[in-house]
Amino acid sequence: MSSRSIRRIAAATLAAGAALGAAALPASAQSSPHQAAAYHSGVVISDVQADSPGFDDRSNRSLNRQWIDVTNTSRHSVNLDGWTLSDEDGHTYTFRHYRLDGRSTVRVHTGIGRDTYRDVYQDRRNYVWDNRSDTATLRNDHGRFIDDASWGRHHRGGHDGNHHGRRL
Secondary structure (H helix, E strand, C coil): CCHHHHHHHHHHHHHHHHHHHHHHHHHHCCCCCCHHHHHHEEEEEEEEEEEEEECCCCCCCHHHHCEEEEHHHHHHHHEEECCCCCCCCCCECCCCCECCCCCCCEECCCCCCHHHHHECCCCCCCCCCCCCCCEEECCCCCCCCEEEEEECCCCCCCCCCCCCEEEE
């Protein structure tokens, strides 16, 4: 095979690779920074029970039936020390000395209780999450956005019930 033929094949291969790379670029450029942060850490808000079942009587039992599930979708454990979970009114829970194993979930309860590897407690005597509409926001120990979940009529943004485009 002549060197001219080899150069043509090489040029065609490079051109095809460049075209394929250019076609793939817009898809990755369209993902939001929010989705990229959640994907990078593997930690997401996976479920919410903002309206505790039964009467809202402010009993510890009722408070603890209001919760947010935080799930690590990756295989590797993630150190959540200093991470925060907050609502739209600024109520903030800070994880202390907590490592979330890979492919595991921790339930963050509103009321008072004894922390375990599956359940942690905000130790509050009042409800945090609004039954009708609110947004739970998860941030890492540097204050960077990781994930959020909204339900009802979203107070600030005017849209309803989203979690990276999915309704919880």
